Amino acid sequence: MxxxxxxxxxxxxxxxxxxxxxxxxxxxxxxxxxxxxxxxxxxxxxxxxxxxxxxxxxxxxxxxxxxxxxxxxxxxxxxxxxxxxxxxxxxxxxxxxxxxxxxxxxxxGSFITDNAVLEKELKSRIEKEIAGLPPKMRKTFELSRKHHLSYREIAEITDTSEGTVKKQIYNALKLLKPKFGINFFAFFFFFIR
Known part of the structure; x- marks a missing residue:
């Protein structure tokens, strides 16, 4: 090379x-x-x-x-x-x-019960899809999106390189996005904390 x-x-x-x-x-x-x-x-x-x-x-x-x-x-x-x-x-x-x-x-005060039910159903569906990711990818993705850790922090926790962390998150998003479209990202970033 x-x-x-x-x-x-x-x-x-x-x-x-x-x-x-x-x-x-x-x-x-x-x-x-x-x-x-x-x-x-x-x-x-x-x-x-x-x-x-x-x-x-x-x-x-x-x-x-x-x-x-x-x-x-x-x-x-x-x-x-x-x-x-x-x-x-x-x-x-x-x-x-x-x-x-x-x-x-x-x-x-317009946030009615129907929205709470829909939110709960969507959250359950997202959690199910995330749980279906390969174990290492799932752990990396959850550390990034749920715990808001940086790539460096995740790399230290998982004992991998930052490049591997970035690739795992990229691949997870690539797998999840087609299943939920914009609804996934709107919901995921607003409600899963």
């Missing part, structure tokens, strides 16, 4: 399109830190920036054959990072609006 360090970005990208894992690893090595700093400056969160960069690289790998070869790798990666950060921030604005609307609804 050391010989790939001398390859141009374009040469690496052509190899990635041919599913060359070493070329992908070299591209990841070249750009991860720069993209992380770029996302971190905008988000002010190591965890969110890391999640976004992981997603950018996962998309590069999975959709490399759909990306035009004339596009430079650095331009693609920076544009993808910027777009994901913007999407993340926009979702955050909707999230803040939803939370304030929900709080106003509760404060007015």
């Amino acid at each position: 050391s010989s790939l360090r001398e390859y141009s970005d374009k040469e690496l990208f052509l190899l990635i399109k041919c599913r060359d894992e070493h070329a992908f690893t070299e591209t990841y090595r070249r750009y991860w830190a720069m993209l992380f700093r770029h996302a971190r400056r905008m988000l002010r969160s190591d965890d969110d920036a890391t999640d976004i960069i992981q997603d950018v690289f996962a998309t590069l790998w999975s959709k490399a054959d759909q990306i035009e070869p004339e596009i430079s790798v650095s331009s693609y990666l920076y544009a993808s990072t910027r777009n994901r950060v913007i999407d993340f921030i926009n979702k955050g604005k909707r999230h803040d609006y939803y939370v304030s609307s929900l709080q106003e609804f509760v404060n007015k």
Whole structure:
């Protein structure tokens, strides 16, 4: 793999399109830190920036054959990072609006029993799906989302690397999201504490 360090970005990208894992690893090595700093400056969160960069690289790998070869790798990666950060921030604005609307609804006393029943059913369904995750993935996911621990703290508790922790959480979300869609994330972050 050391010989790939001398390859141009374009040469690496052509190899990635041919599913060359070493070329992908070299591209990841070249750009991860720069993209992380770029996302971190905008988000002010190591965890969110890391999640976004992981997603950018996962998309590069999975959709490399759909990306035009004339596009430079650095331009693609920076544009993808910027777009994901913007999407993340926009979702955050909707999230803040939803939370304030929900709080106003509760404060007015309009929170009726039907909603409590629906909430309990959804929570039970989510817990069941989380319980169905592989044991290590489940433990990592619960430490992150229920106990609000950082990747570093989880890595120390589980005696694994931060990279493994990030991958476990990414995979858990990837498995759970299609089952619940936006309802899962809205409910999970508001009610499971």
